[in-house]
Amino acid sequence: MREKRLRASFRDPAGYVFERDGRIFRQVLPAGTADHELFVRSGLAEQVLKDNTVIPFHEISRNKDGITLELEKLPFISYPYEWSFSQLRDAALLTLQLMRQALKHGMVLKDASAFNVAFRSGRPVFLDHTSFMVYRENEPWRAYRQFVMHFLAPLLLMKKVDLRCLALFKNDLGGIPLDLASHLLPRRTWLNPGILIHIHLHAKMDQCYSSDGKAHRNPVMSRKQLENMILSLEDFTGGLKISGQKTQWADYYGNNSYEASSLKFKNEQVESFCREISPAVTLDLGANNGFFSETAARYSRQVIAADIDPQAVEQLYRLNREKISHLQPLLLDLNNPSPDLGVFNEERQSFFTRGRGDLVLGLALIHHLRITGNWTIEQIVRLFARTAPYALVEFVPLDDIQVKRLIRGRETLFEDWTLEAVMNGFRQEYSRLETVTIPGCTRTLIKLYKN
Structure with missing residues (x-):
C-alpha cells in the first residue's frame, strides 16, 4: 500500500509522520539525522522509553533519505481543546520534564506544542x-x-476566568496569543509574579519587539540559568489547580430523578448489552462522571467517554488515571463538536472522523438533544448510525420530571417526542430494535442492531 503522509506533519524540516498498511512511521530526514542519533547515543531515548514518557519506536531502515522509525499506534488521539484542565496541566508538566531530562543529555526540546502530546493508559505521552x-x-x-501560548495561557484563563476559555484553542492552533491572554486575565493577576512575568510582561515585550522594526540580538542564557528556568516553570505549572465544584453533569447521578433500584437495573442492562456485543471500542456520549463508562470498560478494549461539562471531564480523567487505563476522557459539545481544523481544514480531524466505534451509549442524552438542542429525530438517528453499528439509547418521555423542567412553557413544540416516533426513526437505520422499560420510572432503553 502507498504511504500516506499525515496532513498535520509538514512543518518540521527534520522529519514527518506517515501511515502505511495501518501502521505509523516517522521519517527522519537528513536535516534531522544528527540530532536523532544524539538522542539515541546519549541515552536520552533509552531513559524516556523506560519512563513511558515518549511513544515507543524502533528503527526499521536507514539510507540516503534518512532514517525510518516505526511508532506505536495509539487507538485514539484527542486534541488539547478536548482535554480537561488537569490533562492540559499534566501535558505541560511532561513537556517540562522532558526538557529538563534533555538538558542532562546535552539536548533540548525545540518545540513545546500541546499537539506533541497524546494520552496513553491514563498518562500523557510525547509523540x-x-x-x-x-x-x-x-x-x-x-x-x-x-x-x-499552548499551556500556561490556556491554563491560567481556565483557572482565573472560566474553564470554557479552553475553546479559544480552536480559534488558533498556534496557541492563545499572549496579548489576548493578558487582556482577558483579571487585573489582580498583575500582582502575581508568575503571571506577571510569563503572560503580562511577555505580551508587552512581544508588542515592543514587533512594533519597533529593529533587529534584536538573541538573549544569552547559561545552562544553569536555563535549568533554573525550567524548574521554576515546573513549580509554577504544577501549582495550578481548580476547585472541584459540583456541576449539573459532574454530579448527575447524585442529583436526578432515579431511584437506586432503577439505576441498578439500568446499569445491569448496560452490562448485559456490552457483554453481548463485546465491542472493541465503546463510545459513551454524555458520560457525566463515567458511571456507565466504567461498566462498559469491563467488556471493551477502549472506552471514549465524552461530556460537555469540563468538571465532568475532570472526573473522567481521574477515573482514567486511577482506575481504568483504557478509558479516554473527552470534552465534547455535540451541538458544536470539534471540526476539521488547520491548513485546508486537514491538520486536525473532526470528532466524527475520529469517533467511530462498535457500540455507542446514549443514556439520558437524546431528550437533551431534541429539547435543548432542537435536534430533529432524524438528526438524532444519524448521530448514532454514523458512530457505531450497535447502540443503547435511553428514551425519556414528556411526562418525566426532568423533561417537564426542560420544556416548561414550550410543551406544544415537542408533541412529536414519543417512543413510537423515535422507534420509527431508528428503524430507518437499524434492522433490529429491542426495548426494555426501566422499573420505577417511565423511561425506556432501546437496543439497536444494524445487523
Whole structure:
C-alpha cells in the first residue's frame, strides 16, 4: 500500500509522520539525522522509553533519505481543546520534564506544542521524536513562547476566568496569543509574579519587539540559568489547580430523578448489552462522571467517554488515571463538536472522523438533544448510525420530571417526542430494535442492531 503522509506533519524540516498498511512511521530526514542519533547515543531515548514518557519506536531502515522509525499506534488521539484542565496541566508538566531530562543529555526540546502530546493508559505521552535537538551553549529555550501560548495561557484563563476559555484553542492552533491572554486575565493577576512575568510582561515585550522594526540580538542564557528556568516553570505549572465544584453533569447521578433500584437495573442492562456485543471500542456520549463508562470498560478494549461539562471531564480523567487505563476522557459539545481544523481544514480531524466505534451509549442524552438542542429525530438517528453499528439509547418521555423542567412553557413544540416516533426513526437505520422499560420510572432503553 502507498504511504500516506499525515496532513498535520509538514512543518518540521527534520522529519514527518506517515501511515502505511495501518501502521505509523516517522521519517527522519537528513536535516534531522544528527540530532536523532544524539538522542539515541546519549541515552536520552533509552531513559524516556523506560519512563513511558515518549511513544515507543524502533528503527526499521536507514539510507540516503534518512532514517525510518516505526511508532506505536495509539487507538485514539484527542486534541488539547478536548482535554480537561488537569490533562492540559499534566501535558505541560511532561513537556517540562522532558526538557529538563534533555538538558542532562546535552539536548533540548525545540518545540513545546500541546499537539506533541497524546494520552496513553491514563498518562500523557510525547509523540514528536524529532523535537529533540542538540543544546547550544548560552542559547535560551526557543520554545518558551510556544510553551506559554499552548499551556500556561490556556491554563491560567481556565483557572482565573472560566474553564470554557479552553475553546479559544480552536480559534488558533498556534496557541492563545499572549496579548489576548493578558487582556482577558483579571487585573489582580498583575500582582502575581508568575503571571506577571510569563503572560503580562511577555505580551508587552512581544508588542515592543514587533512594533519597533529593529533587529534584536538573541538573549544569552547559561545552562544553569536555563535549568533554573525550567524548574521554576515546573513549580509554577504544577501549582495550578481548580476547585472541584459540583456541576449539573459532574454530579448527575447524585442529583436526578432515579431511584437506586432503577439505576441498578439500568446499569445491569448496560452490562448485559456490552457483554453481548463485546465491542472493541465503546463510545459513551454524555458520560457525566463515567458511571456507565466504567461498566462498559469491563467488556471493551477502549472506552471514549465524552461530556460537555469540563468538571465532568475532570472526573473522567481521574477515573482514567486511577482506575481504568483504557478509558479516554473527552470534552465534547455535540451541538458544536470539534471540526476539521488547520491548513485546508486537514491538520486536525473532526470528532466524527475520529469517533467511530462498535457500540455507542446514549443514556439520558437524546431528550437533551431534541429539547435543548432542537435536534430533529432524524438528526438524532444519524448521530448514532454514523458512530457505531450497535447502540443503547435511553428514551425519556414528556411526562418525566426532568423533561417537564426542560420544556416548561414550550410543551406544544415537542408533541412529536414519543417512543413510537423515535422507534420509527431508528428503524430507518437499524434492522433490529429491542426495548426494555426501566422499573420505577417511565423511561425506556432501546437496543439497536444494524445487523
